[in-house]
Amino acid sequence: MSVPFIDLKRFEDGITEQYTAKVNEITKNTQFIGGKEVEQFENSLKTDNSVEFAIGCANGTDAIQLALRACGVGPGDKVLLPDLTFWATFEAVVNVGAEPITVDVDLQDLQMDFFLFQEAVEKFKPKAAILVHLYGWTSQYVYEFRKYAKEKNVLLIEDGAQSYRVKVNNESIYKNAYISTISFYPAKVFGAAGDAGAVLTNSKELAERVRSLGNHGRELHYSHGLVGWNSRLGNLQASYLNINFPYLNNRIQSRRRIAERYRNDLKEFQVHTTPGLKSLDGTILKSSKTGIQIEENGYLNVILIENAKREKLIEHLKKHQIGYGIVYPEAVSEQKGAKPYLKHKIGGENAKRITQSVINLPLFPYMTEEEYEEIIKVMKSF
Ligand SMILES: *Cc1c(COP(=O)(O)O)cnc(C)c1O
Numbered sequence: 001m002s003v004p005f006i007d008l009k010r011f012e013d014g015i016t017e018q019y020t021a022k023v024n025e026i027t028k029n030t031q032f033i034g035g036k037e038v039e040q041f042e043n044s045l046k047t048d049n050s051v052e053f054a055i056g057c058a059n060g061t062d063a064i065q066l067a068l069r070a071c072g073v074g075p076g077d078k079v080l081l082p083d084l085t086f087w088a089t090f091e092a093v094v095n096v097g098a099e100p101i102t103v104d105v106d107l108q109d110l111q112m113d114f115f116l117f118q119e120a121v122e123k124f125k126p127k128a129a130i131l132v133h134l135y136g137w138t139s140q141y142v143y144e145f146r147k148y149a150k151e152k153n154v155l156l157i158e159d160g161a162q163s164y165r166v167k168v169n170n171e172s173i174y175k176n177a178y179i180s181t182i183s184f185y186p187a188k189v190f191g192a193a194g195d196a197g198a199v200l201t202n203s204k205e206l207a208e209r210v211r212s213l214g215n216h217g218r219e220l221h222y223s224h225g226l227v228g229w230n231s232r233l234g235n236l237q238a239s240y241l242n243i244n245f246p247y248l249n250n251r252i253q254s255r256r257r258i259a260e261r262y263r264n265d266l267k268e269f270q271v272h273t274t275p276g277l278k279s280l281d282g283t284i285l286k287s288s289k290t291g292i293q294i295e296e297n298g299y300l301n302v303i304l305i306e307n308a309k310r311e312k313l314i315e316h317l318k319k320h321q322i323g324y325g326i327v328y329p330e331a332v333s334e335q336k337g338a339k340p341y342l343k344h345k346i347g348g349e350n351a352k353r354i355t356q357s358v359i360n361l362p363l364f365p366y367m368t369e370e371e372y373e374e375i376i377k378v379m380k381s382f
Pocket of ligand 1: 062088
């Protein structure tokens, strides 16, 4: 029996019908740009995350660029980011003309190392930093990052592309961020029918700048106060996201259940998670140094295994037709594309070590019992 790494086709009955009806309606009205679907979606985002402002945009990469530009980050400015993240975080910094500096990650939670971050702030005096919430959880120091950044006047942008419905002390991870970004790429936990993204903030001023930048710097239809670009969220995408919103709870529950079962059933492997993680029954698995309680969204399963063994495990999984991922195979600072832009990095080689030892097992909503048991059987026979 084969099990895919991810199967986007496991969505609930009725979604295609609802979407087809919306496509018909929107096409008849030719209301493709802007309109009530986008408005409804932005309102749902605000309510769901207890933030003041939500602005839809074209994708998660643009969302970071919009946030950076709205914060006034541009040529000559230094921006810190973790050495372990999706490449888009780095691209966004370079695309706004700023200078990226990578910060190594913490081996406990695999997120940007807070102590190295402080060191980097002192050493480089950056204008901004991007804190990425990777793997479906966050840093146990997330509050400390925010507090320290504020004290030092470093504009902290949170790349929450992977962290929809991650909760910190029972609140949305996005709630108390200065400005945060989301991706609705179909393979994220909350996926659109194509590309889509959003920026969330509690600042009216930032929200207005984001909205204007993503709509040709508009003040009025033909009055342009800024040079932005076109990064609008389309009405069709928004309608698909609106239709999917009510199903999100079930999907996240399904993901979290699988994530938790992996931890319980694969004790001989190092199924990784963050200190402070709250399991489904409310217990804290490994207490955090900061006392924080983190609820995961089950975005990815993360296993760390020594490199030589990983090669063998990959062979074994391939032989038994079990899908797997390597998220990510290279640290940001090791990427060929980073060379022309990366003048400084801080910390050691933790990110590199993780890339050499990480492997991800299948994790998607509505995985069947048979599929799950097959994965466990194959893993136990390794
Ligand atoms: C997916 C992702 C992005 C980019 O989002 P897109 O919608 O694909 O542009 C940015 N950062 C992280 C951490 C991501 O996982």
